[in-house]
Amino acid sequence: MHSPDIQILIPSHSLDDFPTEQTDDLAASLLNAFAIAFHPRLLAWTGEMPRWRRADDPPIPGSGQLVIVPTVSADWLPCSWIDDARKAGTTVVSGLSERSEMLKVALTAIDKSTEDRAADGENAGELPVEAFSDPAPEIPLSGAGVGLAGEPDSQLPVLESENTDLATPLFDDLAADFMALGTCWLLVEILTRKMRQFGNIDETRFFQRAHAGAKAAIAEDRETAEAHLSGCFEMLLEARERFYPVECYLLDLCLAVPDVESAPLVEDARQSIPWSLLATSQDLKAICEKTPGLATELSSAWNAGRISVLGGEDEEASLPLLPLESLLYHLERGRSEWLSLVGRSPTVWGRRRFGLTPLLPQILVKSGFLAAMHVVLDDGIYPDAEYTKLRWRGVDGTLIDAFSRIPLAAEGASSYLRFPARMAESMDQDHVAGLILARWPDIEAPWYHDLRRSQKYAPCLGRFISFDRFFEETELPGQHSTHKPNEYFSPILIQHVARREKDPIQRYTLHNRLRRQWDATAWCHAAADALMNRPIDVQFGQEVETRLESALLDREFSTAEQLESDLLEAQNGGARRLARIIMHGATGERGFLVLNPLSFTRRVVVPLPGIKSPPPISGPVKAIEFNPAHPELTACVVEVPGNGYAWIPEASQSPRPALPKQPLAEDWLLRNDHFEVAINERTGGIAHVRLHNQRAKRVSQQLSFRFPRERAIPVVDQPGETTKSQYAEMRCLGHEVVRSGTACGEIVTFGEIIDQAKSQRLAAYRQTVRVWRTRPTVDIEVELTDVVMPEGDPWNNYFASRFAWSDSTAVVTRSIYHSAQNFAGERFETSDYIEVASEDERMTIVPHGLAFHRKTGDRMVDSLLLVAGDTVRKFKFTIAIDALYPLEAAWNELTPAPVVPTEVGPPRTGATGWFFHLDSRHVQMTRLLPVETDKTPPSPLEQFEHTSVPNDPGFAIRLIETEGLSKPVKLRCFRQPTFARKRDFRGETLSELRIEGDAVLIDLTAFEIVDIELRFGQV
Incomplete structure (x- = not known):
């Protein structure tokens, strides 16, 4: 009979080429093989250190052996070796990956060994525990090339399992600590080699301590067992410190959402080993409501420094697409809810969904955050340089500490096989090494618990630390990481379509429009308070603003219609309130007060339906559209000072405005005092916009559908010839000059969008192009009907309005949180504007909230109108020519200028004021x-x-x-x-x-x- 020993067959030639990239099931079997080999009963039974061996060179089978074959090693074994080994009396653990099942089979080796000894006539009687009190014998090492030990000098007595009852909570707890030692031993050994070092653990001394601890565990002598375990873990720590002599860190990050079982959080909050919680305030509020006592436990643990809470906003809205005020609203609301819930707010910002932009450092620092997670847990494109701690510099120069290493999934066994390689990367590249283990509250992965168990003995693989303490205790890195805006791109549109959510594009269009309306409303009320020297009412409109911001997260976007009505009512109320203050003491004639919530002078179109006589063209009134046959279309262009007002009279006997010398609209052509707009007779789109004193064509536009790939399209009048295109064809079926009045020219075209390859109609369209006198803008309104809806990838299957310009060297910029930023590649996002600027010319496309765009070539861009799931069929664009400041052009179109009829006027301070x-x-x-x-x-x-x-x-x-x-x-x-x-x-x-x-x-x-x-x- 062979001496009892434990051998683990690994699918490699040594630990130097140990396989660390495996599926979870294969990784679990491999990791658990080493963990169970350190079970105290098995250590006491064999009396020697468990050994690994190449799977393609297995041991000669014999009675008394325990051979563990991880599932990944099975293909390395000679044919029928497992069957032959079992026939020879070897206990073989194979085909299993779950730890308890593998351990159950492994422990049968003790029973089998007892039976074999009894058959050989040896003493198989009850063995007193005192027999294991002697120190373990010295174990000579041999087979260093393959990690095999020679036969022991003396045979240890055999533990007879049927005579020793070890099924007690104390023994089970100690046994788990021993298996944690096995896991940590393996990971330290692999980490040593990943750091280009040789194994430097004194295995003789290591096993002496482990063996003595195993005997103490069997005797349920916790103090002695833990003392020996502590010695073993400290030897692992010493081995690690030989190649990395400073501290490294493990950050346990728990993700909490209401849909996941959260009861374990209460017990976790009572643990002494630090961890961190990532949640929004709304999610944690819902979790605390269904988990009694959790809020109290979290507050106590947070104040005691045992945990950190990462968060920021109240809900995880789509940050890169939000207006600035929406982002600040969610941050402030989250802060307030955190204070109400647990008595303090997070100082480390983090979120699960994509939300990174280069403007965040400034916003976070000014919102009270000290650090941030510069890492994404779902999807998206962002700078992939990984650092444990970096100084993240925003585009404005603001610096904030950040963590950018991608977390390991704590539930997956494959993460722990990759752990040594990932930690080695951090040790090599970072000024302070560390890794994040991300998990859900109800984690069951035994290797996660192995790492936590190691903490009460020695932090051989890293010390667990909370995020707050990590950023407080570690030194500042020397380098600053400045990331450009073009390095970030969100997955939001694809996610909406993949989840089959309603209006993936139009939800942002509507939200941006309503947010501009709300900001104008809030300005009216706040300005009224300021003029009256009263404190600004912070309670005003909170319920409406909350509904506005929450509507964006409504997957069906079902509250929009009522919200629009309530916002309009609030806007009218605020405008009337401010008008009463401005018009106080005024006398004279009736008129209209036009308010400007923006800080720059604007020229706005003010509709005046139903008036009998237009106001005179003087002062703030720059142009008037008046037609007695259509009084409902009466409007005027008014210049309003920034953050001020303009008053226009309702004249009873004003001369009618004269028609311009040239009509503003005629067959296929629009013009005003700035430029002319030619309509393409074939497509119905804009053929060109050209300034009166220039020959160069500035911009053209048409509607189309983009297909996923190029298609061969027959060339008309050339049989057999084809051309390739990814786009459908816009065909005009007719047009109409709707208005050619005193101030406005308007042409409507109608037609269809055709798949030329199949001669199939994809949609019918109606496009309105409009210009106003004195305004250097072109207004475009689009309506699609009878639409064949796109399907699949929204970035390759969409209806779009396509814009093209002549200068291929022009620089294209877009807005992020209202600031001008560049981009790279094709796809980009902005709700404010797209600016095309060269040295002498500027052109601004205002998409009226449409957020998703694709650049195609050097001088074309698509603004996405419809993708799978969108229900809205009407869209707006404005093209501003030579606007010096694109945000002014954008906000001028999106921000309402409230108009209040007045019984008297002008104001005592004059017709205009700021x-x-x-x-x-x-x-x-x-x-x-x-x-x-x-x-x-x-x-x-x-x-x-x-x-x-x-x-x-x-x-x-x-x-x-x-x-x-x-x-x-x-x-x-x-x-x-x-x-x-x-x-x-x-x-x-x-x-x-x-x-x-x-x-x-x-x-x-x-x-x-x-x-x-x-x-x-x-x-």
């Missing part, structure tokens, strides 16, 4: 906010210079720099402020500002977003 004025058009005002108490205490060095914020009435103005320019800005106000400061989004002072008369001097950096708080002395 409340706030910025001297730089690249800076935009986005919102009026209430004042806040400064929460920043002065440092010891500043305490004699620090000026406290006065408690006078006032308000704050949010500004954003949009063009990447760093320069001073003057902000003028309707009253002279007595105090001004620059603050962050939480109300903390960034700097105090100098005041000159009614102007505040502000130094803004490129793409900076900041709140300027103004205080005014008591009236």
Whole structure:
């Protein structure tokens, strides 16, 4: 009979080429083979160190052997070796991957050995536990090339399992610790080789401690067993420290959503080993409601430093596609809910869904975050350089600590086989090594628990640490990571279509339009408060704004119609309230007050349906469209000062505006005082836009459908000849000059979009092209009917409005959070504008909220109209020619200019006026906010210079720099402020500002977003 021993057959020639890329099932069998080999009963039975051996060179079968064959090694074995070995009395564990099943088979080797000894006439009686109290014998090492030990010098007694009852909680707990030792031993050995080192564990001393600990565990002597286990783990730590002598870290990241079992979180919160929780405030609120006591436990553990909570927004909306104010709304709402739920808010930002942009560092720092996860847990394109800790620099220069290493899935066995290679990468490349293990609360992976069990002995593979402590305790990296906007691209559109959600494109179009409407409404109410020297009402409209932001997350987008109605009512109410203040004390004739919530002068089209006589063309009125036969179409072009108003009279006896010398619309041609627009007779789209004093054609447009691949299309009048194209053909069936009046020209074309290869109609279209006098813009309205809906990949199957320009060297930029940013590749996202600019010319395409676009070639871009799931059939575009600031062009079209009929007028202050004025058009005002108490205490060095914020009435103005320019800005106000400061989004002072008369001097950096708080002395 052979001496008892344990051998693990591995599918490699040594640990140097140990296979670490396996499926979960194969990886589980391989990892568990080493874990169960360290079970205390098996260690005590064999009296020697478990050994690995090449699977293609298995041992000679014999009685008393235990051979573990991971499933991945089965193909390496000689034919029928397993059957032959079992016939020879060898216990073979094969075909299994689950740990408990493998252990159950392995422990039968002890029983089989006892039977064999009894058959040989040896003493098989009950063996007292004291027999295992002697130190383990020295085990000579041999077969170093294959990791095999020689026969032991002396035979240890055999443990007879039927005479020893080991099924106790204490023994099971200790046995789990021993199996954790087996897992850690394997991972340390592989990590050693990944770090280009030789194995340096003193196996003789290591096994002596392990063997002695196994005997103590059988005797249920916890203190002794744990002391020996501690010695073993410390030897593994010493082995690791020989090639990486500083600390490395493990970050246990638990993902929590209401749909996943969350009861384990209560017990996890009571554990001493640190971990971190990633959740939105809404998700955690729902989890706490169904898990009694969880909020209290999390709060206690968080305050004690045992856990960190990562989060940010209240809900994970599609960040890259949101307007800035929507993002800030979700961050502030999340912060408030966190404080209400657990008494504090996260300082490390993180989310499961894609949400990375290069403008985030500034927004996060000013929202109170100290660090961020620069990593995506679902999908998307972003900079793939992995660092445990980096200094993430935003486009404005703001720095924030971040973690960018892709997490390992803690539930999958394959992750633990890759663990050594991933840790070695971090040790080689990072100034501080670490890995994230991401999991759900109800994790069952035994290797995850093995790593956590190792922590009470020695952090041989890394110390578990929470994210808060990790960023606090580790040093700052020397390098800064500056990532460009073109390195980020979200998977949002594909995800919407894959989930078969309604309106994957139009939900963002509608949300952007409603958000601009809400911002205008909020401005009217806040401006009224400011003019009356009252605190801005923070409670106003909260319910409507909440519904607006929540609607975007509604997969059916079912609340939009009622929301539009409520927003319009709120807007009218705010406009009337502000108008009463402006018109106070006015006398005279009836008229209309036009309000401008934006900070730049605008020319807006004001509809005046039903009036009998148009106002005179003077002052703010620049053009009038009036036709007595169609009074419902009466409108005028009004110039309104930024953040101000313009009043126009309802004249009773004004002369009718004269028709222009040339008609604004005639057959296939539109014109105004800036340019002419030619309509393509074949397609019905725009053939060209050309300035009157230029021959160059600036832009053309047509509708089409893009197919996934090129198709061969027969060439008309050339039999047998074909051409290739991915696009359908727009065919015009007719046109109509709808308006050619005093201020507006309008042509409607109608036709169909045809699949030329199959002669199939894909959709019917009706396109309206309109121009106004004095406005350098072309308005386009599109309606599709009888649509054959696209299917599949939305980036390759879509209806689109295609735009083309003549200059192939022109630079194309788009907006991210209202700031101009470039992009690379073909696909990009923006809801504000697409600007095409050369040295002498600029052209801005305003997609009216359409967010998804594709550049095709050097001088063409597609704006996606319809993909699978979209139900809306009407779309708008505006082309602005030579607009100096594209965001002005975009917001001018999307932001309403509320019109209030007045019984008297003009206002006492004049027909036009402003409340706030910025001297730089690249800076935009986005919102009026209430004042806040400064929460920043002065440092010891500043305490004699620090000026406290006065408690006078006032308000704050949010500004954003949009063009990447760093320069001073003057902000003028309707009253002279007595105090001004620059603050962050939480109300903390960034700097105090100098005041000159009614102007505040502000130094803004490129793409900076900041709140300027103004205080005014008591009236």
